[in-house]
Amino acid sequence: MAETAKLLQRAGWELDDYHDKTRCYRLKSQKYPGIQIKIFQDKDIPVQVAIGNYDIGICGLDWTEELLARYPGSDLVKVKELGYGSGTIYAATARNGSATDVEGLIKSKGTVRIASEYPNLAESFAERLRLRRFSIYPLWGAAEVFPPESAEMVLLPGKDENELSAKGLVSIGKVLDYGACLIANKKSLKSKDMAEMLGSIIDKLPSAGECSVSKNNEKVSQTAGRHYIKEVEKDVVRLALPDGHQQSHVRRILDSVGIKIEDYPSATGNRRPTSSLDGVYIKVIRPQDMPLQVANGNFDLAITGRDWLSEHLEQFPSSPVREMLNLKYGRVRIVAVVSKDVAADDIDSLRQVCRRGHKSYRVASEYVNIADRYARENHLGMYRVIPTWGASEAFLPEDADLLIENTETGGTIARHNLKIIDTLFESTACLIGSTAGIYGSVKSERVASIVDRLKKAVGES
Template identity: 50%
Template sequence: MQLKLALPKGRLMAPTGELLRSAGLELTGYDEQSRSYRPQCRDMPGLFTKVFHEKDIPIQVAIGNYDLGICGREWVEELLAKYPSSAVVKVRDLGYGRSDLYVVASRSDGLSTLDVLRTRAGAVSIASEYPNLAEQFALRHRLKRFKVFPLWGSAAAYPPENADLALVAQSPDTPLYPWLVPLSHVLRSSACLVAHRNSWRSRDLSCLLARLCAVSSVTESDHTPAGRADGPGTPAVSRAAWDSSVRLALPDGHQREPTLACLRKAGIHIRDNSVDPGRPGISVPGVSVKVIRPQDMPLQVANGNLDLAITGDDWLYDHLCRFPTSPVRKILGLGFGRVRVVAVVSGEMPVNSPQDLRDLLRSGRLGRLRVASEYCNIADKYARDNHLSPYRLVPTWGASEAFLPEDADVLIENTQTGRTLAQHGLKIIDTILESTGCLIGGTTGPDTASAREVVDSLVRALEQGIAED
């Protein structure tokens, strides 16, 4: 009998590997250097393991693709907040990867409790990558009117300019910014072992559970809740200064360095802010900068929270696939970060084009197509445009190559050369679009003539920098 265990990548990978070794389960290929998503366990030949982004693990366990999984408790609670009857069972707290979830506000807003917000006439806005927990929080605390902004990350950068509150995670090594004040503790989280409900009830999991439960939970020293980094108690840019300037968003993550290089070629210099990394300085007068996830930028521009943003063609297109009339447009292609967004299948699947997929569905050899992607809106449009019916979307949060072929049939993914896909036994059957970094803005532009002049000068500088490259 094969047992299936979903394992986390990222922050929980190293301590999870240590836990498994202590349980006598030595996995080959489960470490940060490995590019394998299917570690091998010689100590238990009947165990199949796969590596996922931890946010995907509760969902994969709940739908029955895996008998057991290890992930942060916050992602289990995020799933249960929206789908309380999900078939996922919390088996055991594993004691490592501790963090706390807090609802925070900007200290400059003068809030110390939720009482003022409960009686506010207007809607209270909450930004978070935990949107279901944020909504649950608002309902439990009887906020009369509220709206939740689902994010990919960097929620702490949103108050006070773009949200009243943020629901954020704080771990011992990531204290809160000093200008954020915690208003409510929502959840204490750590790594936990979860099981699919039917597997828990009807399958013999004892051979694996006995090993895992025989190991003492990894203990971590307690940390002081809601610790704050040293620094001033106000943001580097005031709300008034932000609102009166041209508001520019720059990407975090792997696009940060090529973005900064592109700006330097245009004679635009970004100054690091050690106190507030999310609000760096800029050499252009009249411009304020915020660092957020590129995935979130098109919606923030469309909502009027930003004037300009540097994101990718892929995320702009993903946004427009869902909101075709959204008031956001591409102003300038920047040329860096070139990738293709492609449709991918297992190398063993007998298809080489969307037409082949359609024929496979119509013949009945494939009952329903499972389409996995971080680009949910592109994936949905692609399936509809190519008449790949019936289909089901499988949203992912990273490590998407792992889903094929066991947990999805088609992957919509970006690639530079295609080599990594080929190394995982996958093949490209279609190219949907080519993407590079791009500057986006609202369709109407800023309200004032002075702001429009600043935008025009930024665009001219970038155009000149690209031309000289």
């Protein structure tokens, strides 16, 4: 962000409030008072430009390529690489995994599990490798902790191979070198005169470079040795704990029933804390990713939110994941939100507004499958769901018409001149498990014992 701010400063845009600590999403430019400028999460920007909400954008090339890998025919075009914010997406395996090079993965008999925040890039990479059978686990984050137990391969961003090495990973190929990139909507380029704005940015680039990044240079390291570790033993219970703001709650619950846990929350970003629980291994991952991981048997138990469990079950109704225990903290409501200016106070009146509008209704949400079902069941007509990655309240009213969002008090929503028109359901943190898990008696007892102790902690035994 700082580099982009400097660039736009040099370009003479004179933005009013663009810095790391800014609390507003909408910016004004003194030089171009007529244009609408908005701050988004990096990952949201290519989507917003591709669907035509914005004519141009500045974001990481990684997210641009991620979108183009799946939708080559979209209206998104790369205009110019801006020469800063560089990084590399590596394909990596665990240093102590069973296959530590490409040949090993190609020859492996079973399904190769690939976890990544970049599922589309991961898929095309796997296709180029001609992997015989693979599964992609899309992630919200924390890819580095997945191999070797929960995935054979990850695609993740990093500065260099040393950084991977510090995480216990070894690179098996570069997937993409990326940096900040100026992107544009194809139709806007054809129809609108944006020459002055585009020129003001490109003229002030530190060093001009065509937006050409070595996408296919998977330089395969031949030196990687082979080490084998024992698979996680079959009686060991695999428990996923959440990262982020949930950690203190979880810690409190564990403390209250005397489960000791070291380095959680971790100041150093350690994602493999140890505990006093016998025969249990713990990984710290994103709560959003947990239901899919439990469904696939990579974890036996996980602490996540009912919102993310519902989102998972909307997408995959036959998934074996179930809520095992309500942990009764982290209470939020999942609500439908519109701008205060919309003449609707409930979903029925919103439907009338939709009908009169005669245009595609844009529903933005982090919960795309919940949002899709809500729009479908309420007959919002021709709608489309726009995925977002946080700070969804910034999307209304310019870039979406309806938001499906979680809220604790409704304060943020009110502050952004928005209003709640419906509550979909209430969500709290919960313990989830799989109905498909077939355990031996030792493991069953261990799972039951953890569930019992947590029940005690929330007063349910």
